[in-house]
Amino acid sequence: MNPRHLLTVARKELRHVLRDGQTLGIILSLPVVMMFMFGYALKSEIEDARVVVVAPRADDETRAFCAALDRNLQFEVAAVETGGDPATLMVRHRARAVVVLQADMARNREDGPVLFSVLIDGSDPGTATTLRAALPAFIRTQHFARNGIDPVRLIETGPRFLFNPDQKSALFFVPGLMATILAMIGTLLTSVAIVREKETGTRANLQLSDLSASEIVVGKLAPYFLIASGTGVLIMVVGRLAFDVIPQGSLGLLSWTTAIYLVVALSMGLMISTIVEKQQHAMLLALGITMMPTIMLSGFVFPRSSQPAPLQILSYVVPATWYLQIVRGIVLKASTLRDLWIPITVLAGQALLILSLASLRFSREH
Amino acid sequence: MKTPEANSSDLSIRTRALTRRFGTFTAVDGIDIEVRRGEIYGFLGANGAGKTTAMRMLCGLLEPTSGEGEVAGFDILRETSRIRTRIGYMSQKFSLYPDLTLRENLGLSAELYDIPRRQVAERLRDAAHRTGIEPLLDRRTGDLPWGWQQRLSLACATAHHPSILFLDEPTGSVDPLSRREFWDLIRSEASRGTTIFVTTHYMDEAEYCDRVCFLVDGRVADVGTPGELKRRHAAQTLQQVFLDLARKARRS
Missing domain, CATH: 3.40.50.300 (P-loop containing nucleotide triphosphate hydrolases)
Known part of the structure; x- marks a missing residue:
């Protein structure tokens, strides 16, 4: 391989990208826009959820309970009622939940349990799941506190989350978006860049030149590798500044494993370019094989364990499945090479396989 | 025959x-x-x-x-x-990069062939001169009418003699x-x-x-x-x- 030839192709390719302001703008803004979209869409934390309290008598205890509920940042007391149908109340007060205190709180304080029931608006599954855990827990804590029992000691016995104790959604979606966006951008840019030359006829210039097929492949992939790497850095920086995602593990490990993942993405783009003849087809194929499998199958949004067996098997083929394990491991658990050798080996194998197949097909066309 | x-x-x-x-x-x-x-x-x-x-x-x-x-x-x-x-090849289909300038297109086609580094500048000057595109070298190729683009194509196809x-x-x-x-x-x-x-x-x-x-x-x-x-x-x-x-x- 002649470095002068590589530089020629790489410089030409970089010029195309830099001169096409719109594409460049999309490449840079897409990750940021997606991060903020996911940041709010996937948000599992609740804030000021409206709650209706139904208590038979408005005594001091009830008022104290309502005040405490209202003070908590997660909830807001929408109304206090003495009775009525919970469903009607929920709709009338636009509430997410109704808490029905079934007995006189003051009298039951020492002798026997306080009976309460919590009814949750199930029409919004996201909020419902969070409320189901948060609201009863809050009421129990409140009760223990009033009876002089240290709630912390009791709550200790319940399940706790390690690695993401607050269940911050950013810690889920930042690694997931790394996997999704890098695959999309890497595959899309490469396939379109090569197919464009087929479409316009400029490919013949390269074919008739002194350049070898491998020089063209490496020269063409290098700039897109740099651009996709830049996108990866951008995602981590936005994650750090806007969503407080601080990787617990080694950035060096994260960098080189991400480089392997990018080789997979770029090779898929190269492969596509040897199959289709039109930019539009390249674009659709690139998005089709990267976006949906990465979001649906890799375990980014839906747990793989709850997928039917055929899809679980298919998910082993999706590179993002392995990369996601690596990024989540490094970002959340400070995992090391020793913990991650299996997904890293599989990913490297995929990179090698797809790159060789795609290069072979490309040189045959050359 | x-x-x-x-x-x-x-x-x-x-x-x-x-x-x-x-x-x-x-x-x-x-x-x-x-x-x-x-x-x-x-x-x-x-x-x-x-x-x-x-x-x-x-x-x-x-x-x-x-x-x-x-x-x-x-x-x-x-x-x-x-x-x-x-050989030099100029196809019926447009084979230049419209987003690059004439100079860049011409330079690229010289770089694609192993022309000795010392000769590149002179070859390019010569190709541009022969085809009469010298005054337009810094324009964006896609902005020029067909006739000029064809001249550039010819210059590109002949830059390596x-x-x-x-x-x-x-x-x-x-x-x-x-x-x-x-x-x-x-x-x-x-x-x-x-x-x-x-x-x-x-x-x-x-x-x-x-x-x-x-x-x-x-x-x-x-x-x-x-x-x-x-x-x-x-x-x-x-x-x-x-x-x-x-x-x-x-x-x-």
Whole structure:
């Protein structure tokens, strides 16, 4: 391989990208826009959820309970009622939940349990799941506190989350978006860049030149590798500044494993370019094989364990499945090479396989 | 073939029974052609006669199904990489990058060939000068009218001083005046000793050629100087020769 030839192709390719302001703008803004979209869409934390309290008598205890509920940042007391149908109340007060205190709180304080029931608006599954855990827990804590029992000691016995104790959604979606966006951008840019030359006829210039097929492949992939790497850095920086995602593990490990993942993405783009003849087809194929499998199958949004067996098997083929394990491991658990050798080996194998197949097909066309 | 026997060292291109099939369709059907060094050789025929397919085989862009050929003294089956560096190719399709400037396009085509580094700048100046694009070198290629883009294409195809220049319908959608100017450039290329192999379906352009080869249904129907052909077919113009030959076509 002649470095002068590589530089020629790489410089030409970089010029195309830099001169096409719109594409460049999309490449840079897409990750940021997606991060903020996911940041709010996937948000599992609740804030000021409206709650209706139904208590038979408005005594001091009830008022104290309502005040405490209202003070908590997660909830807001929408109304206090003495009775009525919970469903009607929920709709009338636009509430997410109704808490029905079934007995006189003051009298039951020492002798026997306080009976309460919590009814949750199930029409919004996201909020419902969070409320189901948060609201009863809050009421129990409140009760223990009033009876002089240290709630912390009791709550200790319940399940706790390690690695993401607050269940911050950013810690889920930042690694997931790394996997999704890098695959999309890497595959899309490469396939379109090569197919464009087929479409316009400029490919013949390269074919008739002194350049070898491998020089063209490496020269063409290098700039897109740099651009996709830049996108990866951008995602981590936005994650750090806007969503407080601080990787617990080694950035060096994260960098080189991400480089392997990018080789997979770029090779898929190269492969596509040897199959289709039109930019539009390249674009659709690139998005089709990267976006949906990465979001649906890799375990980014839906747990793989709850997928039917055929899809679980298919998910082993999706590179993002392995990369996601690596990024989540490094970002959340400070995992090391020793913990991650299996997904890293599989990913490297995929990179090698797809790159060789795609290069072979490309040189045959050359 | 009634072409006079030529010494093989005087030939730039020579083929024997060159054939290319696409499935059951025979695009080029056993053609024998001989192109002499330094001549302007016109390759004429209706759309679909096999002109572009034949040319792509000669350039090493397409593998022949059977037959053999030599271009610039090298075998078109085994020595394609050596042929590539000795030919210039300008296709009917636009083969420049519209988002780059003329200077960048020209520079790129020089870099794609191993021109010694010291000579690059001079070659580029020379190519730009010959084609008259010097004043426009820093404009964006896509912004220029077709005629200028064609001149740039020619400059790019000749920057590495090829011994044979392949032109595939070079004046496809250029106005008559630009076409005439473009042919002046082609003739001055030829006068510098470059062999010109040009496909066209403009019969007035064929008159500029030293020799013309008519392709019908993938076969060579007739070859000769424009004068010879007209005499042989008792025609006033090459247009009439073409119509006489094309009447026998089975395709199209």
